[in-house]
Amino acid sequence: MPEQLAHVGSLVRSARRHRGLTQAQLAEQLGTSQSAVHRIEQGAQNLSLDMLTRIGAALDSPIVTVGGPQHTHLRVQGGVQLSGRIDVNTSKNGAVALLCASLLNRGTTRLRNVARIVEVDRIVDVLRSVGVRATWSADGRDLEIVVPKDLDLDTIDVDAARRTRSIIMFFGPLLGQRDDFFLPYAGGCDLGSRTVEPHMIALRPFGLSVTASAGRYHARVTDPGSRDLSIVLTERGDTVTENALMAAAHRDGVTTIRNASPNYMVQDLCFYLELLGVRVEGIGTTTLRVHGRSVIDADVEYALSEDPVEAMSLLTAGIVTGSEITVGRVPLEFMEIELATLSEMGLRYTLSPEYTAHNGRTRLVDITVHPSELRAPLDKIHPMPFPGLNIDNLPFFAVIAAGATGSTLVHDWVYEGRAIHLTDLTRLGADVRLLDAHRLQVSGPTRWSGAEVSCPPALRPAVVILLAMLAAKGESVLRNVDIIARGYEQLQERLVELGARIETFRD
């Protein structure tokens, strides 16, 4: 019981801060004393159901739900062609990187066009819980971030932190500011085990050592002794590179990072660092030279870049329903291998002239897909670090291949457990065989048929199943789709605007 009270207390504290209320202001609304609110937040006060309901109403956030959690489900009438235009939003992965990087700046960071997704909310909740002021603009698109002089890591929202893997990206910005701190363990989607060791290896040269026990990491930082550093990443991971970049940005001296990821979210981070006055040489390559500064204090505004994975998801919606739709604002550089592979499979599409994203750097196009007879590619489809085929785009090839004539091998060497979720496509009539945990043999073309499926507990496979349901004639039900909101803003509503027949319902 004390553990549940502490959990409820931390939910109350985070919802109160989210509403910008002091303990005294909340107490006034509840007709109680500030010390009672303090005790509630400490988990030191028994709570009646009536009090919980009143707190939920005052904070406009249900603290507990009686009768179990409410889940969202989708009812899809499939086999309907889509039409029209849909624009790609900015990326989850760029947003989480920049939210973490904002910890480097003593000035005000204004992030423009931030996707309103659960993963962003989680990081924002964590930031607020340690004292960062994060305020959405009136239209809800831009986020202004002001970091206090001293962060209060003792009050960190453990629950929000544990639900995201991106908490691991707090190490990079914090290690230049603290020499001893704790962070909760990283969580995230169910994709099999994901190591954090490459982060530790990347950050060790900066003086970081980490021990893990009792659900949290204990970080200790010592002076690395040398002004200029050269580090080699053992994996060309995206968030590893970001962590190393942030650590390098916040120290005087030049840091060379080899085997860096040049991927889209890393580029977003580099562009932001440049605005902060940190020079980064080699953006878009695997060797980055970072000219860091121990004091970063700049009022900056950065417009986040478009999401290649959302672009792939939306293009897939058009492809599997045999529709002609236009997907606008596609970051072309990060979709080239995907488009070349689709071309080999017989997809017909047209590109608009290129234009520049709001960040002034990323090249965008509008892509119109045309109904096409697809065939299996001759070679297997497999991901590689950028500029290869994006690992997060790979799952979409499973549903596309299921609509193509012939047999396609989809090889996910990266994740231990993501391919397994794609076997749910068989529920809708696809011939998808799991050869081992990493390889799928997909044979098509599929005569899709509607079915009821429980949403896989992983973001991209969840969307893949939803898209297959758009292709499947008749009614399908996708149960418990909450995970989709982790990475997509109003996906079902936006698909409905293209003509998809999707209805949302709850338990």
Ligand SMILES: CC(=O)N[C@H]1[C@@H](OP(=O)(O)OP(=O)(O)OC[C@H]2O[C@@H](n3ccc(=O)[nH]c3=O)[C@H](O)[C@@H]2O)O[C@H](CO)[C@@H](O)[C@@H]1O
């Ligand atoms: C917030 C964010 O930006 N998340 C992205 C980031 O996660 P993130 O950077 O956290 O990815 P991980 O570090 O977990 O890497 C994913 C998997 O790839 C393996 N691996 C990675 C690189 C490499 O050179 N060799 C190798 O084996 C890792 O061991 C792991 O099993 O990158 C992943 C891989 O692009 C994407 O799926 C995630 O959407």
Ligand SMILES: C=C(OP(=O)(O)O)C(=O)O
């Ligand atoms: C695996 C993904 O992301 P994350 O690193 O946030 O889990 C994803 O976006 O599909």
